[in-house]
Amino acid sequence: MSTAITSTPTGRPASSRSGGLKGLPGLRSTALRHLLLMALAYIGIVLLLQALDPFRASQLASVAYFIPAVAGLTVLTGLNGQISLGHGALMAVGAYTTAVLLERVEGLPFVVVVLAAVLVTSLVGLIVGAAAARLHGPYLAGATLALAVGVPGLAIYFEELLGGEQGLRVQPPQSPEWFEQLTGATSRTFLAYVGWALALVVLFLLSNLLNSRVGRQWRAVRDDEVAAQLAGIDLGRSRVVAFVVSAACAGVAGALYATVIRLAAPGSFTLVLSLSLLTAIVIGGLGSLLGAVIGSVLLVFLGPFLTDRGTGLGLSDIQSANVAPLVYGLVLVVLMLVAPRGLVGTVRLKLLQRQMSRQRATQRTGDQNAQAAGDQQQTPS
Amino acid sequence: MSISTSRPFARAAMAVAGAAVLLTACGGGSESTSEGGASGGSGGEGDTTGVTATSIKIGTHMPLTGVAAPGYSEISPGVKAYFDYINEQGGINGRTIEYTVRDDTYNPTKTTEVVNQLVLDDKVFGVLQGLGTPTHSAVIDQLNEDKVPDLFASSGALAWDNPEKYPYTFGWQPDYEIEGKIIGKYIKENLPDAKVGLYLQGDDLGADGAKGLKQFISDQIVSEVTYTSGGTDVAPQIGKLKADGADLVVGFNTPTYTALSQLTARALSYKPEWFYSNVALDPNLVGTLLASFSKGAVTPEAGVALLNGNYTTKYFATVDQTDDPWVQLWDKIWKAKGNGKPLTNFNVYGMAGAYTFAQALTAAGQDVTREGIVKALEEKGSSFRGPAFAPFDYSATSHRGISGVKVVQVKDGGVEELTETQITNDGDAPITEGSDDTVAPPADGRPTL
Numbered sequence: 001m002s003t004a005i006t007s008t009p010t011g012r013p014a015s016s017r018s019g020g021l022k023g024l025p026g027l028r029s030t031a032l033r034h035l036l037l038m039a040l041a042y043i044g045i046v047l048l049l050q051a052l053d054p055f056r057a058s059q060l061a062s063v064a065y066f067i068p069a070v071a072g073l074t075v076l077t078g079l080n081g082q083i084s085l086g087h088g089a090l091m092a093v094g095a096y097t098t099a100v101l102l103e104r105v106e107g108l109p110f111v112v113v114v115l116a117a118v119l120v121t122s123l124v125g126l127i128v129g130a131a132a133a134r135l136h137g138p139y140l141a142g143a144t145l146a147l148a149v150g151v152p153g154l155a156i157y158f159e160e161l162l163g164g165e166q167g168l169r170v171q172p173p174q175s176p177e178w179f180e181q182l183t184g185a186t187s188r189t190f191l192a193y194v195g196w197a198l199a200l201v202v203l204f205l206l207s208n209l210l211n212s213r214v215g216r217q218w219r220a221v222r223d224d225e226v227a228a229q230l231a232g233i234d235l236g237r238s239r240v241v242a243f244v245v246s247a248a249c250a251g252v253a254g255a256l257y258a259t260v261i262r263l264a265a266p267g268s269f270t271l272v273l274s275l276s277l278l279t280a281i282v283i284g285g286l287g288s289l290l291g292a293v294i295g296s297v298l299l300v301f302l303g304p305f306l307t308d309r310g311t312g313l314g315l316s317d318i319q320s321a322n323v324a325p326l327v328y329g330l331v332l333v334v335l336m337l338v339a340p341r342g343l344v345g346t347v348r349l350k351l352l353q354r355q356m357s358r359q360r361a362t363q364r365t366g367d368q369n370a371q372a373a374g375d376q377q378q379t380p381s
Numbered sequence: 382m383s384i385s386t387s388r389p390f391a392r393a394a395m396a397v398a399g400a401a402v403l404l405t406a407c408g409g410g411s412e413s414t415s416e417g418g419a420s421g422g423s424g425g426e427g428d429t430t431g432v433t434a435t436s437i438k439i440g441t442h443m444p445l446t447g448v449a450a451p452g453y454s455e456i457s458p459g460v461k462a463y464f465d466y467i468n469e470q471g472g473i474n475g476r477t478i479e480y481t482v483r484d485d486t487y488n489p490t491k492t493t494e495v496v497n498q499l500v501l502d503d504k505v506f507g508v509l510q511g512l513g514t515p516t517h518s519a520v521i522d523q524l525n526e527d528k529v530p531d532l533f534a535s536s537g538a539l540a541w542d543n544p545e546k547y548p549y550t551f552g553w554q555p556d557y558e559i560e561g562k563i564i565g566k567y568i569k570e571n572l573p574d575a576k577v578g579l580y581l582q583g584d585d586l587g588a589d590g591a592k593g594l595k596q597f598i599s600d601q602i603v604s605e606v607t608y609t610s611g612g613t614d615v616a617p618q619i620g621k622l623k624a625d626g627a628d629l630v631v632g633f634n635t636p637t638y639t640a641l642s643q644l645t646a647r648a649l650s651y652k653p654e655w656f657y658s659n660v661a662l663d664p665n666l667v668g669t670l671l672a673s674f675s676k677g678a679v680t681p682e683a684g685v686a687l688l689n690g691n692y693t694t695k696y697f698a699t700v701d702q703t704d705d706p707w708v709q710l711w712d713k714i715w716k717a718k719g720n721g722k723p724l725t726n727f728n729v730y731g732m733a734g735a736y737t738f739a740q741a742l743t744a745a746g747q748d749v750t751r752e753g754i755v756k757a758l759e760e761k762g763s764s765f766r767g768p769a770f771a772p773f774d775y776s777a778t779s780h781r782g783i784s785g786v787k788v789v790q791v792k793d794g795g796v797e798e799l800t801e802t803q804i805t806n807d808g809d810a811p812i813t814e815g816s817d818d819t820v821a822p823p824a825d826g827r828p829t830l
Contacts, residue, residue, distance in 0.1 A: 055501030060512045111604065156583060156609050165584035165610060167489065169522065187526070207437070261493045263519040267613075268490040270670075304498060306485070318454055321445040321484035 024327075034207045037202045045196045048244060049189060057189040058260075059300050064195030065256035066316070068202040070280045072249025075206055078287020079215065080242035081222035082132060083140055086147030088274035090128075090247050092264070094121045094254020096155065099168035100263035110173040114198065117255035118248045119168055125247020126240065131241035148274045152266035164260075167265025170258045173356035195256050202252055203289055204232055209245065210289075218242050279328070285342030401503065425749030427733050428528060431506030431685070431826045432476070432782055433777055437749065439501035440481040442511045442520070448611075449487035450509065452513055452636055452666045452727050457482040459711075459731025460510065462718035463739075463826065467515050470512025470825045474749070481505065487512075489519035496520040506751065510734045511555070514538045525549045530754050532741065533734045537660070538559040538585040539807065542781035549755055551762075552774065552782035553734055555635060555696055556807065560658055560786055561593020563803040564631060566812050567788045568656070571799075578604040578653070580618065580642060582634045590633030590658055596809065602773070603627050608638060614764050615641045616649070623651040631656045635665060640670035641647045643687060644679075656692040659786065663726050664688050685794045693796065694786035697733050699726050701795030707768040710822040733768045740765045740828040766820040767828070770802040777778055780805070785815065 018184045049057050073087050081267065094117040101113045128147060132140055155162040173192035184191060209215055221227040221238045229235060280299050284291025303324040310320025339346040430818055445454045461480055468477040481503050483495035492511075499505045500523075507530030511517045513690065514536045521540070524531040533553030534541045537560065541552035568575060581587025587607060588686045595602070603714040604625030606618035619642060622630055630653045632642060639661045640792035646652070664685050671684030698705035703712075713734050715724045742749060744757040744765075762775030771785030789796040805812040823829060 038459075052499065055497060058497045058501060059494075153609070159583070165582075166518055169518065172793050188523075257490075261490050261519060262522055263489050263493070265489045265519070267488050267515050270488065272488075304494070315455060317482040317484070318445045325446070 030211050031208050034204050038204045038379070042196065042200055046183075046193070049171070050184070054186065054188060057192050059304075060194050061189075061192035061260050062300045063296050064192060064199045065253050065260050066277075066280065066299050067199040067293055068249045069253035069257070069277055070284070070296050070299075071203055071206055071292040072246040072253070073277050074281040074284065074287055074289070074295075075210065075218075075249075076242055076246035076268075077281060078285075079210065079222060079228050080239060081217040081343055082239060082242065083137070083278075084132075084144040084243075085141050085274050085278065086128070086144035086151075087250050087277050088244070088269050088271065089147045089151035090121055090125060090250035091254035091257055091273070092151050092155075092266075093124050094118070094251035095258035095264040095269070096162055096168070096254075096354075097121070097251070098255040098258040099163075100161065101258075102170055103168060106185045110194070114252060114255045118251040121251025121254065122248045125250075127242045129240040129243025129247070132243055133236045144274075145271070148269075148271050155264075155266045161253045161370075163265070164267065165269070167263050170205070170262045170264060171261060172259040191256075192261050195260065198252055198256060202249055203293075204266075206245075206249070207289055212237075223236055228235035239264065279332060282332065285344030285346070285348070288342070288344040291342055291344035293322045399538070404830060420670050426748065427749050428754040429506075430504055430529075432749055435476055436472075436479055437476045438479040438481070438503065438505045439505055439507050439509050439738070440483065440505040441509050442483055442485040442495050442499070442516065442734075444512065444516075445484035445489040447481070447488070449513070451485075452663065452725075453535075453668070455725050455727035456510065456512065456731035458720050459715070459728030460735040462720075462728070463732040463735040465718040466714045467739060467825070470827055472826065474514065474738055474747050476742075478742075478750075480509075485513075485516055487516055489516050492516040492519050493523075496524065500524070500527055500586060506530065506749075507754065509533060509738055510535045510731070512536065514540070517541075521547055521550055527779075528751055530751050532738060532754075532758075535730075535734070537589070537715040539589055539781075540585070542779060542807075544759075544778060544780050547780075549751070550551055551758060551780045553737065554772075555659070555771070555783045555786050556781055557658065558593040558807050559588035559784070559805050560694055561590040562596055562805055563593075563631070563786055563788065564590075564656060564658070564692075565594040565597030566803070567692075567800065568601065568629070568631070572629060572654075573601075574729035575601060575629035575654070576603045576627050577601045578622040578630045579606065580622065580632040580634060580638075581607045582606070582638065583607045583609045586635070589634045594631060608634070610635065610638075613641065615828060616645050619645040619649060619651060620644075622653070623649055627653055629654045629656060631658075632661050633658045634661045636661060636666050637670060639667050640684075642673050643671060644674055646689075650783070652821055654690070654692070659694045659696065662688070662691065663789070664791055664796075665725065665735050666727075675694075684694075687738050688791045691791045692799075694790065695789055695796065696783050696786045696802075697729070698769050699796065700724050700729060707822050710826060729768075736767050736826075736828065737765060737773075740767065740830070743828055743830055761830070765828075768822070771815060774806065 006339045049060065052060065068092055069087055073084060076082050076084055097117040098113050101116055103109055128144070131143060135143055147166060155167065156164050172187070172191060175185055175187055177233055178189065179185060183193065216234050217228070217238050220231060220233055225235060257347060276299055280295030281292060283298060284295030306324045306327050307320050310323035315323070335342070390564055404554065432648060434774065443453065443457045444450050462594070464478045466479050467473065472478060485491040485495050496508065499508060508524060510533050510536035511520065511531065517534050517536060518540065528549055531550040533551055535554070537554050537557045539556050539558060541547070541550050542556070556583060568577065579594065579602060581591055586638060604622050604712055606621050606628045607620050608615050615638065632639060632655065639657055667688060668681045668684035669689065671679045672681040698708050700708060702708050711729050712724055715728060719728070741754055741758050741762070743756040744761045758775050759777045762773050765773055769783045770787055771783050774781050774784040784806065785802045787802050788800045790796050802815045803812050804815045
């Protein structure tokens, strides 16, 4: 059922004897490398936040809340081959958990709130995932679509607890004084610092997971069910785990979303949100974490940019408001025609092709081979 | 064993990263003090962000696309036409008004984004007529934290009137509770035998309206139904109203659900009298909606005719009153600066609110600041006279806007007035009758104090 587009992850299982030791020796150097990368990325973000004006900083905070959700979805769809039209609803679960906890329990550390959001969303993910594991293609899309449509309705049904149509106001965590003095962060930019820290932690964990045995099993399930089963992989279990991981990421995203927007309301979690997450992974490149980051950036920056161009061209307010959806649609269509692997997938393919031709010239072995063949390395015996 | 070798590396990496973060953070610390929040040219006197010697910049969030766009997207063109018109006459206090509209698609997330953009990027002086209860609720905290004037929210929720918590936020249209009270009193006095059914939207609109109604007619209510905004089927609700024997249905709902209630009642051959709140009933819009929902079975004209005899309320002269001097002014402005389409009541709503803003700006004087306009509204706002029938209830302790409405009945696309202006306050404040509080409009459209 390989509906998903195969894309090669950056993995390079260093010592490839991953069988008995639960993948640990393989993880070691990769984890370190990822950790360094994330630390560098965070330094970059901190420098960027220092340089940017508060508005751009607030946009970066928005990027930060999209990243975990988009990354989680790209892993689910790109690596495990499951589609979900309901990730907006999973974000809603995370957002409402955060809102309720911040409202009802005083003095709870934000980290605990986020963890609680992750826990609750994972539980929902477990239930949905268990059902999803039995479904394929359009049926799975339909089931998760129902989730996207239904979950916001719960907020209206349980009005007492969840605030109905108007939702719950969220008092975001205050930045500690020492942090403000240190960084010059305001209460607004503080969330960008926190958001990016969390987003990078999620990316770090996901990138390691993808290079572990679990990640390889997911890819095996995606590429050929029968072969995966023959190799001793429990298909259902693998799918459920993928869904739960993906849901947990959406939980982090939801928690950030609620605190940045300062509100958890059904109007924020429409089907359009789920679809834009899907757009982001398709544009960025299915299965690629870097693609997820690029997709999230586009989600936040493309719309306002286009609207402003429209106004700049002398269109009326209503006309320029319609420019963004129009261009979104066109971009998606063109991208599917020209670069069906998404931005990262296409670039990576080009690089890979060049590498292959160079390889043929200068017979180098080792890492690169492993990288190109990483997926098929499942049968050592 | 493998773990122990990896640890020092990881620890070192983290230490390096942490130190780097701290270092860069310290580096930025010194310059940040000059940033001083979002205020642009704040001097010692007050915050003058968005104000220059010759202009003042304001912005708004409106649904220009999406489900809430029909009707509501006509408000900002009205505002823009009015500002363009008075800018041509020299503006207010020598300043022209620059007006930026940003589309929030009636989605609270978008509202947060676009208001961030207005405040931080466009650096507007204030936000004018931000539309919608759930949407505006999402930004009210941030606006007040940033001390940005948040004037005349386009919604009658009670939440805007909270000067202690939200000193920079002012309501404008009559809130739903006083409208409920006035409708309740009218029914008690004029339709004492009616068996009332309530048709409510499941948010503040319905809840606040019902609260006002029940002060007067709790003994007449035989049925109460709530619908959720977003669905398109109200048959269960209308069916229950019919089954409970309600012969007068009072609706606190949005225009879409007025059209749906009319069509559904027709389908169920249920023929009660209808009493809709102000936001629910713009005859022309609902007529158009009826035509579109019934897929042509009802023509717009027949749709308008279908609404004949329905009760509602209003608080400023509407476009059907072509002999009203205010409507004539709006028409003149719309012909000069509008977008060429016929003038609607939503255009008028926008212009009326923009007029109040022009009054506030005039009252704030030459040296307008963010603090100054709040003070001017609190001190002089209650004396503003304009198109509204009832005075504004603005003071240091109240930010709640227009204090009364008239009860009217729909007749041939227009309305017939049934009462004088009814003026009241929230809670158990009595309802008093006032005469029209309007004054003749200024010829050039620019308010004088």
